[in-house]
Amino acid sequence: MRTALLSSLVALAGFATAHASEPLLDLQLGATPLKAEYARSPDERARGLMERTELAADRGMLFRFGDFRRHCLWMKDTPLPLSAAFMDEQGRIVDILDLQPLDTTIRCSREPARYALEVNQGWFRQHRLEVGDQVTGIPD
Template identity: 35%
Template sequence: MLASLPLAACSDESRLVVHTATGDHTFTVEVVDTPEGRAKGLMYRQELAEDAGMLFDFKQERPVSFWMQNTFIPLDMVFIGADGVVRNVHVNARPRDPTSIPSDGPVQFVLEINGGRSKEIGLVAGDRIEHERISNEK
């Protein structure tokens, strides 16, 4: 019998703040920074709390792309530079879709949150992300 583990039991969990024109929005994120962790991501998960997400750390800036082949919930993908500035946002990636979703240029981080959540909080390119792994130097 498989047990459903809380986000904290799966890996490194931490606080992330999104600074938008509508205010500051806090998320509890699971951080993945290994090739295996990044490859699995949120695949096979059936739900994600409204204030939860996953932060992918690629350790250096580079072009990246994601797909939703084995992902069962719609997600927003927030592509973030090493400096914490949002480069682009892909809203409502479709579950089980094999189409590649690329960053618009090099990024170091990708934040996945519930589909449509970025629009709810007014998150757009140019906004800033605050997290212990992100430099935030201007």
């Protein structure tokens, strides 16, 4: 029993270390830098920031969608209050939404988007970012 428990803990520690060691993107939103995790695959997008209880003030998660259209987000199993900016294929912000913790309401972009960027709620407002502003540093 102890061996099984120890093996499980070692496996979990390895997962946490691997996840934490993934390189972060260096994004620039106006004059404001931001480090972001990058969710490219359907599984990574589905997982998003679920079950996270904190997000550093200068961190976020960038989602890349497989197609350019209106996309939607929800906060199932996500206890953090977040804001999300949707961006077009050139990284121009086309919509910004505030998302409430654990809310299963589906919230969609007003315009077609290729990307979404989730940060702590109010981050875009705090940095005076709005629709039309540019996000740079997004990988091709």
